[in-house]
Structures are given as C-alpha cells and as structure tokens.
Amino acid sequence: MQHYVVGVDLGGTSIKFGLVAAGEGIVYQTSLPTDAEQGPDHVVTQICNGIRLLIDAVPDLSQIEAIGIGAPGAVSWDRTSVSAPPNFPGWENLNLSKALQSGLGMNIPVVVENDANAAGLGSSFYGAGRPFDSFIMVTLGTGVGGAIIYNNQIFRGATGGAGELGHISVDYEGPLDRAGVAGAAEAYLGQRFLSRHARYQLLNRKDSLLHQMADEDLLNITPKMLHEAALAGDAGAQEVLAWAGHKLGVMLGSAINLLDIRKVIVGGGVSAAGDFILGPARDTMMRFVMPGLRDGVEIILETLGNEAGLLGAAHLAFQATLD
C-alpha cells in the first residue's frame, strides 16, 4: 500500500498544501489565501479546506496517514501549538494539532514545526542539503530565518526556538532589527532594511539604473530590482548587495565558530540575487571563521524554492507515522 501524508506551509498571505507519497514526493498540490486578518478560527478552516481539496483531488486515495505543518511563530516543544505568529492578528496560543484533528474529524497525527525549521528539513531530505548530515540553513526573505540541521534532524535547542540566525548581532552599535537587536543580521539583510539601505546609497547616484526601474521613486526599490540592476551591470546595485553579503558573511562566521557545522545553505526570495550577495558573503565568512575550522566551509544556494517548507513538514508527518 502506498503511504500518503499532507504537508502544509502556513504563510502570512497564502497557505500551500502538498499531498506527498512516500518515495515519490509531491503528487498533488494547491494553495489557498490565508486571510489571517479574519482570525485564527478562519485560518484553521482554510487549512482544513485545503486538506480536503487534496483528498478529493486524488480519487483512489483511501487515507492520509499524518499531517505536517510549517508555521511562523513559536512552536511548542511537543510540536502541537503555535504562539503569536507575526502578522496573524488575534492569534495568541493555539493547539493547531487538536484544532485540525477536530476540524477534519480525523484522528491522525498532526505535527507542527517552525517554518524555517521545516524548510531546513525539506532541504535536508529533498534539496541542496541532501549530501550533508549537518548544515546551517539561512532563509533570506522579509526577515532572515534560519535552522540548524544536525545529524539529519532539526536542532531545536532547549525549548524549540533554536536557529534564529537573523538575530545574531554583527555590530553591537549597529541598526536595530524588528526585534530590537542592534546590528542583527536581519537589520541589513531583511527586505525592508536592504531596500532602505539601497535608497540612501543610491540617492545621489543619478547614474544608477535603479532610478528608472523604480519610476524615479526610490521607495519602490525591491531586492528583485537590485538583483536585476546588478545583473545589468549597475555598480550601485552591486555595491548594495555586496554590503549585505558582507554582513551575512560575518554572521555565518560567528555561527560556524559556535556550531562547527561547515555547510551553509541559503534560500528564500532575496537569495535569488545569488553571487552578488553570496560571493562577498563567502569572502567575509572565511575571514571570520577561526583558522582551525575553515576546512570544507561552504555556502550553497538552495534550489527547492517555496516547496522546501512543505516537504519538510511532510517529512515530519512521515516520521510521526513511525512513532
């Protein structure tokens, strides 16, 4: 008998669903809007609706065996509950496992994990992380997320919150990130921070392509525009991305010194800028890793894209069926 689980990636704007067959990967996927502003009950209903869509879409499917969910916010140690996910108004603490079991009327395991951790696990079993037992995952997006994969498992720390690479400080007098940490990596690499830095850097560089691309309003600059301008040879855009890559390198150097995990996998939307960020990050990182730990240190670009989180969640669901 083929074994099926559902992987869910709960995001601030959309929820992605994948029906995953053991040994085959995603056999069917769909997505629904999160409508987070309508509150947690509505989000739970949306998740249940999406899962039912998957089940209905595969006629010969007798049963799914477990559900795995990657969610933003703090996840409880027992992987059932989610606290205060950012940008989910009214969501304090919710036992998502119970809510889904009840909403679906299915008494199967429902495993919840932090979304960055789920993406790390997805990379480990389906993505760029496959060759490595242990690696550091960094996700460059709105914020800077992270996960530590150690011996093919998520390193969760004492309470389940490990891997907050974006809040490692590279300069105790640096700019504050959203959490109020001075000089945190996110305060340079997070989308809004990177765009803001670009705005100031390019203000007096009228020759930069970014002025045209942003319709003469630098408030419109996005990391995607920076990447496109850099590809087109724009020196200003290249310098801004290199500046961000430098901070990424410092942070990764510190993380490697602490963990002695020498492979780094970088994913997330901003990582599309590729070597414009990762080149300077590599150079800087090597200078910040202590000499005795430098052998084999490497930064690798994740290729899975948005499916990493969904596949990692599905992997946790498969594990739960074995417990």
Add this chain to the structure above:
Amino acid sequence: MQHYVVGVDLGGTSIKFGLVAAGEGIVYQTSLPTDAEQGPDHVVTQICNGIRLLIDAVPDLSQIEAIGIGAPGAVSWDRTSVSAPPNFPGWENLNLSKALQSGLGMNIPVVVENDANAAGLGSSFYGAGRPFDSFIMVTLGTGVGGAIIYNNQIFRGATGGAGELGHISVDYEGPLDRAGVAGAAEAYLGQRFLSRHARYQLLNRKDSLLHQMADEDLLNITPKMLHEAALAGDAGAQEVLAWAGHKLGVMLGSAINLLDIRKVIVGGGVSAAGDFILGPARDTMMRFVMPGLRDGVEIILETLGNEAGLLGAAHLAFQATLD
C-alpha cells in the same frame, strides 16, 4: 567493587591529575609541570608519570578502569588524537590514547576531549550546571573558551570543534583576536586584551588605584588587579570590567538566539571578577536576546574552579567503561 577512573587536565604550564571514584568524586589528586617546550614525547611521559603517582598513592587500588583527558587544541571525532595544541611546540597530531596505553602498558579506554568541552561536562555533572540539561559554558582565561552542553552531553558539531564562543564577532570592524577574527569576544575579554584595554583607559586617570597596584607601570596590570581595584571602589577599574562585560553580553545574546539554550555558566580565572563583569553582561545580553527567547535567560558563575576540566574528563572515562 568500587570503580575508579583517572581524570587529567592537560594545561600549557601544568598537568592536573585526579583519581575519581564512582559516586565519590576526586579521592586523590596531584599535578606535574607540563614542560611543553620539551616536546610531545616528554609531555606523554609526564602524563604517564602523573597517572602512576595516583595509582601508587592508593594502596588498596587494584585497577583503574579508564582515563579521560581534557586537552587544548583540536580533538579528533573519535576522541583519541590531539592536533596542534596552542603553546605546545612540535606537537602536530598525536594519538594520545595509543601513546598513553602504550606508555602505561595498560589496555584500558583513554578518552580525549577538548579542555573547554571537558570543563563544560564537569560543570554539568559536578558544578553549577547540575540543575540544567542544557547550558552554554564560557571560560574566561588567557583566551575565551566555550562549550555547548545539550541534553547533558557535549554538542560537538560536525567535526568535534563546536563551542568556540570566544571567536564570535560582536563588531565586524572591531579589534582582531589571536585567530585574526575582527571584533571577536576574545579580543575584548581575553586576559592580554583586557589588560591592554585597561592600560590605555587608565593612562590619563592618575587617580586610579591601578597605578599604585601596578607599581606605576600599567604593563603590569592583570585581570586580578582590576578585580581588586574594582572591589576597593576604583571607578576606572569598574568601567574597564563593565566594558568587557558588555561585549560578553552581546556575544551571549547572539549565542542564545542561535541555540535557544538559555542558561549560561561562566568560569575561568577572569570570571573571579564576578558581578563587575557579569552584571553589565546580564543587562546587555537581555537586550540582544530576541524577546521571544528571553524567559529564563540567566548567567551563573561556576564554582568548581580548576577541577571542572578534570572532573569532566573523568566523567568521559566513566562513560567509556560502559561502552
């Protein structure tokens, strides 16, 4: 039958030896000079001599069952060999396990671990770390060492080198530490760095007690003097220690964000300065830990002193007898 092991703490100037009985702790201890400048063969002979002294000193001792050694430098994953310990001339890579088995003519397990990791394990089973399954250990001495104790075991990373807290950077444009890492915690808190900072800070503060204590030559300043002057109310000495504590706090904030391990145990000679360093470290640390991870964060002073490394090594020896 009582079970005995030997714990060894291999230092740059002296080697400490402890005969440890299961459930009783250290029943006899001694030390010998390392004479590291005479080369690795001589150091191995010294270790063998010390172990024989312990065995001879306890007349009714029939047999020791294993030996554990904490050593500086990089230790191999299988815990047998030590590479390039700092300040041990001519020592490249040596299988210390085999060398001791052969030198002593005893076919018993000999387990080698990095000295900072051994001290962390000692704290975990015999020191301030006893109440906690997981904690971060920082050792403030000549350098800044560290260990991650996770679920009562050493977190070793991918190759055995994890826990290098002293080389986490808190300022990418800061001063270089001995490994060449800019703004590394050790470049503020390591003994020579701290003394140098004190020298410059106090140069034009003729009212500081340190001028007298150092016989009017600030090159003589030691961390111990700074502590004594601070205790006597010297504002300059207090400010220097607070400056160092601030950097310790930034580094620990980053480490906690990455690991979600919320207990920090601080040992080593410089930690004797206690709250003059740890007070400012606590304040700063809380500002650098992201809000969601702040509950229960705590810095605790290690009380074991020099015995931590020896006891941790003995613990590894006991574990080896069970393998």
